[in-house]
Amino acid sequence: MSNLSSAFGKKFNKDIIRTRSFDFNGHTFKVRVPLSSEYEAILKQTQEIDEVKLDKYYNELAQEFIKNKDTIKPEDDVVFGDNDIVVQGRSLKETAKNKLITDNRILAMIRLLVPEEKDFDMTTVTYEMVDELFPFSVQLELLERIGDVISPSYVTTKGK
Numbered sequence: 001m002s003n004l005s006s007a008f009g010k011k012f013n014k015d016i017i018r019t020r021s022f023d024f025n026g027h028t029f030k031v032r033v034p035l036s037s038e039y040e041a042i043l044k045q046t047q048e049i050d051e052v053k054l055d056k057y058y059n060e061l062a063q064e065f066i067k068n069k070d071t072i073k074p075e076d077d078v079v080f081g082d083n084d085i086v087v088q089g090r091s092l093k094e095t096a097k098n099k100l101i102t103d104n105r106i107l108a109m110i111r112l113l114v115p116e117e118k119d120f121d122m123t124t125v126t127y128e129m130v131d132e133l134f135p136f137s138v139q140l141e142l143l144e145r146i147g148d149v150i151s152p153s154y155v156t157t158k159g160k
Contacts, residue, residue, distance in 0.1 A: 030114035057096035
């Protein structure tokens with residue numbers, strides 16, 4: 001790769017080439033576009049489940065059901081299993097797992113943002129920090145915007 005980059009001259013900077021930006025509510029965010037191998041690693045990382053967090057999320061979801069177990073009627077469609085509660089055919093464990101995967105994905109995409117402060121290390125950002133700064137609806141919109149920047153869809157590029 002060094003031979004190829006030298007072919008573009010001394011002023012060629014691959015980091016600038018791999019940076020794109022988008023405007024969101026009056027702020028310009030810069031995004032570092034990952035290499036294919038980096039993106040695959042991000043996707044793999046988002047699927048990793050921290051069992052401690054999974055248990056925490058599950059316990060938060062299950063808390064009210066456990067507390068009100070005696071008042072739940074058969075028509076409420078709540079089934080208590082050994083390690084899970086199923087509500088209207090949906091597992092609370094699976095719901096907690098999906099929340100964790102979503103949080104992981106949001107965090108991974110936020111970490112692709114280029115900070116304006118040169119010394120700030122985006123790998124130190126936690127989901128709790130993101131959640132404190134942005135409401136969930138904004139997190140989802142940022143996730144979509146970052147995704148569009150790093151991997152534009154056909155609809156986005158067809159006019160160019």
